[in-house]
Amino acid sequence: MARARFARRAADAWSVTVVAQQPVRDVSGAGGLVVAGSASALLMVRPGTQTCKARPQLGDLPGPAVAVAAEQARPWRYAVACAGGIAMMGLPGDQMLTLTSTTPEIQVTHMAWARFLAGREQTVLYLRWTDGAVGRVRLDLGTIEHLHVLPMDAIASDANGVLAMVAVRRPAGDAHALWTRDGIRLEERPVQPGPSALAQPAGEPKSDPETRVHLAVADEAIAYAIGGQGAHVSRGIDEDFSACEELAQAGPLAFHGTAASAALFGVVRSAAVCAIDRAEAGEARDVQRVVEIVADSPDSPRIEALQWDASRRALWAASPQAGLTRVDEPGAGGHKAVGPS
Amino acid sequence: MIHPPPVDPWTCRFALDPPASVRFVSAAGGSVVAAGEGTLHLLRPGSRRLRSAELPPDVDAVAVAAEPWSPYRVAIASPASVGIYSGHRPHELSVGVRHESRKYHATHLAWARLGGVTQLLFRQATGEVCQLEPETGATATITCPPMTAIAADVEGVVTMLNLAPVAPANVGDAWILPLGAKQWDVRWVDCGPDDRRTTWTNHVAVLGGAVAYSVVPGDTITYSGGVQVSWEGDEENDRNTFDLPPGVMRGPIAFQDPRAMFAAYNVEGQVNVLRWVRDGSFTRIARFGLGEDWEGTPATVTGLAWDQERRALWAASPELGLIEIQEPHGAGGVN
Numbered sequence: 080m081a082r083a084r085f086a087r088r089a090a091d092a093w094s095v096t097v098v099a100q101q102p103v104r105d106v107s108g109a110g111g112l113v114v115a116g117s118a119s120a121l122l123m124v125r126p127g128t129q130t131c132k133a134r135p136q137l138g139d140l141p142g143p144a145v146a147v148a149a150e151q152a153r154p155w156r157y158a159v160a161c162a163g164g165i166a167m168m169g170l171p172g173d174q175m176l177t178l179t180s181t182t183p184e185i186q187v188t189h190m191a192w193a194r195f196l197a198g199r200e201q202t203v204l205y206l207r208w209t210d211g212a213v214g215r216v217r218l219d220l221g222t223i224e225h226l227h228v229l230p231m232d233a234i235a236s237d238a239n240g241v242l243a244m245v246a247v248r249r250p251a252g253d254a255h256a257l258w259t260r261d262g263i264r265l266e267e268r269p270v271q272p273g274p275s276a277l278a279q280p281a282g283e284p285k286s287d288p289e290t291r292v293h294l295a296v297a298d299e300a301i302a303y304a305i306g307g308q309g310a311h312v313s314r315g316i317d318e319d320f321s322a323c324e325e326l327a328q329a330g331p332l333a334f335h336g337t338a339a340s341a342a343l344f345g346v347v348r349s350a351a352v353c354a355i356d357r358a359e360a361g362e363a364r365d366v367q368r369v370v371e372i373v374a375d376s377p378d379s380p381r382i383e384a385l386q387w388d389a390s391r392r393a394l395w396a397a398s399p400q401a402g403l404t405r406v407d408e409p410g411a412g413g414h415k416a417v418g419p420s
Numbered sequence: 421m422i423h424p425p426p427v428d429p430w431t432c433r434f435a436l437d438p439p440a441s442v443r444f445v446s447a448a449g450g451s452v453v454a455a456g457e458g459t460l461h462l463l464r465p466g467s468r469r470l471r472s473a474e475l476p477p478d479v480d481a482v483a484v485a486a487e488p489w490s491p492y493r494v495a496i497a498s499p500a501s502v503g504i505y506s507g508h509r510p511h512e513l514s515v516g517v518r519h520e521s522r523k524y525h526a527t528h529l530a531w532a533r534l535g536g537v538t539q540l541l542f543r544q545a546t547g548e549v550c551q552l553e554p555e556t557g558a559t560a561t562i563t564c565p566p567m568t569a570i571a572a573d574v575e576g577v578v579t580m581l582n583l584a585p586v587a588p589a590n591v592g593d594a595w596i597l598p599l600g601a602k603q604w605d606v607r608w609v610d611c612g613p614d615d616r617r618t619t620w621t622n623h624v625a626v627l628g629g630a631v632a633y634s635v636v637p638g639d640t641i642t643y644s645g646g647v648q649v650s651w652e653g654d655e656e657n658d659r660n661t662f663d664l665p666p667g668v669m670r671g672p673i674a675f676q677d678p679r680a681m682f683a684a685y686n687v688e689g690q691v692n693v694l695r696w697v698r699d700g701s702f703t704r705i706a707r708f709g710l711g712e713d714w715e716g717t718p719a720t721v722t723g724l725a726w727d728q729e730r731r732a733l734w735a736a737s738p739e740l741g742l743i744e745i746q747e748p749h750g751a752g753g754v755n
Contacts, residue, residue: 227533228490246491252506252514253491258466264450264729266466267492269508317469 116144689718
């Protein structure tokens with residue numbers, strides 16, 4: 080297994096900017112609109128701009144943002160999920176749609192905008208709740224349409240609206256990933272089952288159902304990680320998932336682009352260091368250390384989410400300790416990043 | 421004179437190379453399952469690679485059913501049991517029912533959603549219809565007259581066919597449970613008490629509000645069998661009666677959509693795969709087996725299944741194996 084190394088030449092090094100020094104749980108924005116959820120505000124970078132602005136947290140929804148999702152293209156709608164429900168913004172007339180939860184114990188954990196070709200092409204918001212149910216917000220029907228799928232552990236979409244979801248806390252044989260380009264036809268591939276939260280054979284490690292399952296998708300490529308237990312990748316419908324040895328301890332993931340052959344970013348964390356590594360696709364995978372945060376306390380910072388932003392050629396990282404960080408690709412050109420006003 | 425181009429043909433390909441005997445096929449939600457001669461063949465949703473696996477030694481498949489939704493499990497009936505297997509290798513048995521006697525063996529399988537819960541329905545040789553809940557293994561018997569055949573569509577709409585009316589009833593009936601409904605719709609089927617058709621091979625198919633059945637006599641010299649179809653009623657014609665197709669349609673059947681269906685007519689070593697569009701054309705889309713000159717290898721088709729995702733009709737043949745019949749301008753075949 081190749082050891083992750085920093086670039087040897089300065090020209091190949093990624094540049095790092097801390098955009099907001101406040102706790103951030105999630106970041107989304109594959110198409111130019113970047114949204115990050117902090118404890119007290121929504122952080123936003125509008126398409127075509129470099130300035131991060133803060134929008135006060137939504138008054139009607141209690142609790143900090145736990146998940147955010149920014150639409151990949153016009154009309155640049157975005158959504159935020161809190162303990163009390165979800166809010167969708169960027170609607171015509173600057174309207175805001177708030178959906179409060181009738182069952183507070185069941186909350187939205189993952190959101191993703193993805194294509195849905197039912198009659199006409201549209202982009203809809205997919206939701207995944209703590210009970211594993213998955214649904215999509217049908218603004219045209221005024222309802223949330225639940226999908227006939229097993230309880231899922233995570234959902235994600237790429238910049239082109241390709242949707243993936245994964246159920247890993249299932250017995251062997253039932254654990255699987257679903258993938259769709261149009262929201263209608265689901266394609267399926269088996270995954271390596273993780274520790275089941277449903278049934279534990281004696282002697283097997285207990286699974287914490289609170290452990291977040293991280294998922295990334297780029298065209299036909301899907302990668303997932305359970306907590307920080309390492310990335311598993313499949314790059315085609317008929318290619319089984321295999322462990323990515325270069326990202327063996329990875330948690331949050333993001334693909335470096337929208338091609339199935341895109342490199343994969345992963346957050347690798349130890350007690351002393353929290354780092355983002357980048358592993359190339361293919362047999363002889365080169366792995367590069369993109370950024371490293373060294374702890375000045377007994378526990379290194381956590382990065383909860385990664386997002387590749389093709390429009391800025393930058394990787395966004397959300398951390399409850401380190402805030403919102405932007406990591407620019409080598410040669411991406413300079414920018415003037417400005418913190419939230 | 422400029423002639424119009426010929427109509428695009430349906431293209432056929434043999435999915436198994438070399439051919440292996442296949443008797444049963446089921447397709448739903450992108451998953452295709454076929455079985456025969458101790459082997460299971462699977463095509464997972466979206467996949468282009470057909471995978472085969474040996475069936476357990478004690479499982480001699482007499483019916484198969486592909487679960488139309490996640491996690492796309494496989495139901496297999498054998499003379500001694502009904503089992504739900506995982507869709508991935510090694511295809512472990514997740515829940516099953518073992519029959520006390522072979523006279524209770526399952527003949528038909530159907531995946532349904534009853535009250536929003538996934539259930540596997542199986543019809544026993546005695547005519548009883550039972551339901552098996554995959555998550556809990558709980559079983560129950562549905563209160564209904566002895567049924568001749570059952571089927572379900574990809575949404576979970578269920579139909580049950582009764583060709584053995586109990587006097588004083590003098591007609592059979594088809595029971596249909598629409599999606600989300602709590603009560604069965606019933607349509608009359610023209611047959612009498614002691615109808616010998618109950619002992620023949622019976623195929624039934626449903627898609628939304630359309631129901632069809634086909635009876636295949638064991639003795640094709642004395643009896644003819646045939647197909648009857650009840651289309652979904654519309655505002656002009658809401659009779660929901662069973663009618664004969666305009667041509668000779670027999671054998672295994674499958675719906676393509678609520679206005680089109682297929683049948684595989686086996687006659688004297690030759691199979692004609694036919695497609696009938698409601699109020700429209702009646703065409704032969706494929707032919708296998710002996711040629712017009714009686715040369716070639718006799719062939720039969722014992723099962724049909726329409727694969728909406730791949731826009732292909734799958735045919736199970738004991739002689740030719742698994743056949744994919746691709747719709748013109750379809751979405752591509754198995755590599």
